Amino acid sequence: MGRTYLPSKILPIMIGVFFLIIIPIIFPKGFFLHLAILILLWTMLCLSLNIIFGYGGQLSLAHGGLFGIGAYTYAVLATKMGLDFWAAFPIAGVISGIVGLLIGIPSLRLRGPYFVIVTLGFNIILVAIIENLSSLTEGVNGLAGIPGPRGIPWLPFARDFSSKISQYYLILFFLLGFWLIMHFLKNSQIGRCLVAIKKDEELCQSVGINTMWVKVQTFLLSSILAGLSGVLYASYIGILTPHDASFHMGFDALVYLCVGGIGTIIGTLIGPAIMILISEFLRPVVEIRLFINGLALIILIIFMPQGITGGITNLWKKLPKGRKIYAA
Amino acid sequence: MLLEVRNLVKEFGGLRAIDNLSFDVKEGEILGIIGPNGSGKTTLFNLLTGFLPTTSGKIFFKENLITGLPTHVIAQQGIGRTFQTTRIFVDQTVLNNLMIGLVSKTKHSIWDALMRRGMTKREEQRLLKRCEEIIKFVELEEKAYHFAGELGQEEQKRLAIGIAITTEPKLLLLDEPTGGINIEEINRLTDIIRKIYNKGITICLIEHKMKLVMELCERIMVLNFGTKIAEGTPQEVKNNEAAIKAYLGEEYAA
Amino acid sequence: MGLTELLQQILNILILGSIYCLVASGLTLVYGIMHVPNFAQGNLYMAAAYVVFFLGSALRINYWFVFLATIIIMGSVGLAIERLCFRPVRDAPHVNSFVIALGVLMAIEGLIVIFFGADYKEVRPSVKKIIDFYGVTISGQRLLVILGTFLVMVILQFFIKRTKTGMSLDAMSQNRELALMVGINVNRMSLLAFVISTGLAGVAGALMAPVCYVYPAMAMTPLLIAFAAVIFGGMGNLTGAVLGSFIMAGAQVFSTQYFSAVISDIAIFGIMIAVLLFRPKGILSGRG
Numbered sequence: 001m002g003r004t005y006l007p008s009k010i011l012p013i014m015i016g017v018f019f020l021i022i023i024p025i026i027f028p029k030g031f032f033l034h035l036a037i038l039i040l041l042w043t044m045l046c047l048s049l050n051i052i053f054g055y056g057g058q059l060s061l062a063h064g065g066l067f068g069i070g071a072y073t074y075a076v077l078a079t080k081m082g083l084d085f086w087a088a089f090p091i092a093g094v095i096s097g098i099v100g101l102l103i104g105i106p107s108l109r110l111r112g113p114y115f116v117i118v119t120l121g122f123n124i125i126l127v128a129i130i131e132n133l134s135s136l137t138e139g140v141n142g143l144a145g146i147p148g149p150r151g152i153p154w155l156p157f158a159r160d161f162s163s164k165i166s167q168y169y170l171i172l173f174f175l176l177g178f179w180l181i182m183h184f185l186k187n188s189q190i191g192r193c194l195v196a197i198k199k200d201e202e203l204c205q206s207v208g209i210n211t212m213w214v215k216v217q218t219f220l221l222s223s224i225l226a227g228l229s230g231v232l233y234a235s236y237i238g239i240l241t242p243h244d245a246s247f248h249m250g251f252d253a254l255v256y257l258c259v260g261g262i263g264t265i266i267g268t269l270i271g272p273a274i275m276i277l278i279s280e281f282l283r284p285v286v287e288i289r290l291f292i293n294g295l296a297l298i299i300l301i302i303f304m305p306q307g308i309t310g311g312i313t314n315l316w317k318k319l320p321k322g323r324k325i326y327a328a
Numbered sequence: 329m330l331l332e333v334r335n336l337v338k339e340f341g342g343l344r345a346i347d348n349l350s351f352d353v354k355e356g357e358i359l360g361i362i363g364p365n366g367s368g369k370t371t372l373f374n375l376l377t378g379f380l381p382t383t384s385g386k387i388f389f390k391e392n393l394i395t396g397l398p399t400h401v402i403a404q405q406g407i408g409r410t411f412q413t414t415r416i417f418v419d420q421t422v423l424n425n426l427m428i429g430l431v432s433k434t435k436h437s438i439w440d441a442l443m444r445r446g447m448t449k450r451e452e453q454r455l456l457k458r459c460e461e462i463i464k465f466v467e468l469e470e471k472a473y474h475f476a477g478e479l480g481q482e483e484q485k486r487l488a489i490g491i492a493i494t495t496e497p498k499l500l501l502l503d504e505p506t507g508g509i510n511i512e513e514i515n516r517l518t519d520i521i522r523k524i525y526n527k528g529i530t531i532c533l534i535e536h537k538m539k540l541v542m543e544l545c546e547r548i549m550v551l552n553f554g555t556k557i558a559e560g561t562p563q564e565v566k567n568n569e570a571a572i573k574a575y576l577g578e579e580y581a582a
Numbered sequence: 583m584g585l586t587e588l589l590q591q592i593l594n595i596l597i598l599g600s601i602y603c604l605v606a607s608g609l610t611l612v613y614g615i616m617h618v619p620n621f622a623q624g625n626l627y628m629a630a631a632y633v634v635f636f637l638g639s640a641l642r643i644n645y646w647f648v649f650l651a652t653i654i655i656m657g658s659v660g661l662a663i664e665r666l667c668f669r670p671v672r673d674a675p676h677v678n679s680f681v682i683a684l685g686v687l688m689a690i691e692g693l694i695v696i697f698f699g700a701d702y703k704e705v706r707p708s709v710k711k712i713i714d715f716y717g718v719t720i721s722g723q724r725l726l727v728i729l730g731t732f733l734v735m736v737i738l739q740f741f742i743k744r745t746k747t748g749m750s751l752d753a754m755s756q757n758r759e760l761a762l763m764v765g766i767n768v769n770r771m772s773l774l775a776f777v778i779s780t781g782l783a784g785v786a787g788a789l790m791a792p793v794c795y796v797y798p799a800m801a802m803t804p805l806l807i808a809f810a811a812v813i814f815g816g817m818g819n820l821t822g823a824v825l826g827s828f829i830m831a832g833a834q835v836f837s838t839q840y841f842s843a844v845i846s847d848i849a850i851f852g853i854m855i856a857v858l859l860f861r862p863k864g865i866l867s868g869r870g
Contacts, residue, residue: 184441184444188440188441189436190440190441192436199417199419202415206409206492208432211400214436
């Protein structure tokens with residue numbers, strides 16, 4: 001894997017982050033801010049999927065369910081047991097991790113299509129469980145009245161999270177953290193392993209790499225992040241239904257990821273941003289979101305499997321810039 | 329005895345690929361394994377390295393039982409191998425290929441990644457130094473930053489051997505390392521194999537090129553239909569009737 | 583449980599099993615030839631049901647014509663999908679085909695939602711006859727599901743075992759390399775397998791539409807049960823898919839009866855996961 005030095009990469013990143021930070025200032029009006037928050041939340045879910053699919057090469061269809069488990073865990077802890085956000089957040093993360101292990105350990109032994117099918121099956125089981133623990137989750141009726149994050153009185157800027165703007169910044173804060181995690185992962189020894197395992201798992205085993213362990217850890221991280229995204233979603237929206245844990249969420253995340261570019265960090269934002277804005281644009285027409293998503297997926301995979309980020313990168317490479325890209 | 333194989337059997341459905349095979353490999357020696365196509369040579373390597381589960385029998389490495397252990401554990405114990413089809417990471421640089429081989433000796437968990445261990449300057453330097461040693465050893469210095477896919481066939485084979493020795497194995501299993509290359513390239517590879525032997529690494533070599541095997545190996549084992557039909561020095565094997573019969577019509581001039 | 587109840591349950595198993603059988607046969611055929619798990623198969627069955635609804639209820643065309651038309655329409659749709667969606671990614675990494683299949687799944691559901699909306703539709707049964715049998719009542723339409731499936735499976739079996747094209751298909755799913763060496767045309771076989779599988783989905787939709795509610799999400803769980811059946815019997819193994827379908831239907835009916843629908847879901851996927859872990863080539867193979 002190594003490090004690809006594009007010296008100009010730092011600047012665009014800083015510009016991008018700056019832009020994200022000033023969005024609520026440019027668009028303080030409720031609806032667009034709400035859209036921006038949704039985009040950030042979807043970015044987090046795409047990010048979690050990206051870790052196991054983009055880096056690990058394993059297509060998991062269970063991530064909708066993992067997202068939902070995180071969301072419902074927080075919701076139940078907050079509404080039924082009166083725990084506050086800051087206590088429930090890590091607990092939900094741990095529980096998502098445990099569920100992730102329960103799913104990942106048996107599933108990761110399986111090759112290609114079997115892994116995909118099994119994770120889909122697990123998602124269905126998760127939704128079935130959520131629907132049936134109705135004493136906790138209110139089942140199909142959905143759970144309402146989920147509180148948002150409590151303010152932290154002794155921390156400046158974090159004293160009160162009741163406004164939409166403050167929730168935006170809270171979610172952005174966590175998203176930046178998740179991106180940092182992805183960056184660390186990409187440029188680490190285990191990141192190197194993942195790339196190699198994708199290409200030739202047996203060769204990796206022959207040089208002493210415990211590929212199963214690597215994949216399990218990756219799935220674990222991916223599950224925890226999916227669950228934590230769910231927590232933030234639940235605390236923002238305030239209402240949950242079992243649909244929020246369905247495989248449709250996972251499908252949508254997959255579409256967004258393919259649009260943005262599988263395996264890239266920026267793609268996790270570009271994908272949701274584009275697709276959510278498009279579907280908002282088209283909303284008054286007719287309920288064609290599902291069709292657009294499916295069509296986009298087909299067209300992208302055939303013509304631009306690297307997504308928009310890949311398309312731009314390819315364009316960049318073709319430009320006569322004389323910039324040396326070397327791997328060390 | 330570095331490697332002891334006792335009554336090894338491997339069955340695929342009704343077919344016995346390895347049939348009650350027993351043999352030893354002494355530390356520091358270079359053992360040639362020959363036999364007609366389909367005699368079970370690669371299957372034997374797959375069994376020794378844990379790629380395939382055994383049907384029955386025991387394998388001891390450094391006096392420890394390794395039958396049934398997963399491949400990566402056996403590799404960590406000290407057995408390295410190359411494959412009949414040259415397996416390398418084609419879209420990585422030569423240097424990176426070797427870095428991957430070294431991963432198992434570094435801190436490579438997710439926690440390490442998050443704590444930024446394992447990629448410190450010092451660690452990188454250490455790994456790079458080791459890679460440079462290996463690159464020099466397999467004579468690929470000028471190609472260190474080239475992508476492995478761009479290398480010539482023989483260079484790729486040298487890279488594959490390089491990858492196999494990153495883990496500092498005590499026993500190296502080479503599966504037809506000189507398949508499909510010309511005389512000059514064969515000599516180059518043979519020199520490298522000799523270098524490995526001189527470093528004290530034990531080698532098991534599957535080969536079809538008789539001349540090469542006779543020159544390089546101290547001892548030779550002949551397999552046919554998954555069982556040992558002859559064993560001994562090159563001289564002994566050359567004159568062994570059973571071995572000659574098995575090879576009737578299959579003699580390769582190297 | 584009395585005889586009547588038992589017979590009723592058996593009937594349910596036969597009906598559900600028939601539909602799973604048709605869907606699963608399509609799945610296993612496509613997987614055997616193209617090595618793609620066609621996630622869209624379920625929604626093709628669903629789309630066929632909507633075709634029946636449209637032609638039968640909206641346009642009021644005779645059921646038997648509709649039946650035939652549906653099969654032809656679904657076959658053509660299959661042709662289009664294989665050529666436009668799957669053929670271009672034949673040589674790309676396998677996972678690309680999986681994602682394409684998901685894309686087709688979503689696109690079909692999306693299209694149906696656009697044209698028909700998400701509410702439940704009903705197709706009036708055409709076969710009005712009702713049969714009484716040891717105290718069990720079964721409508722002719724429901725019986726048709728079982729008989730129709732049986733007939734189609736017999737025809738399919740005949741095609742595969744007795745015709746030249748069918749035998750090529752069978753050969754290819756058993757041993758791809760050998761088939762290629764003998765000169766069997768991969769493109770033609772893939773197309774054929776896909777068209778047959780969408781045709782089977784068409785039959786399933788046509789049989790089931792007058793029997794159950796028609797709505798966009800109707801096929802998801804049946805799809806997964808069909809996958810479980812295919813895995814149980816071994817991917818690519820037609821007999822296994824048929825066997826697996828009825829076993830899964832049995833598991834479903836009895837778990838729902840004695841426990842609940844949730845337990846039934848868990849039971850079926852539990853079986854599937856267990857098979858994948860211990861006998862990945864399916865129950866009918868030797869060792870996994």
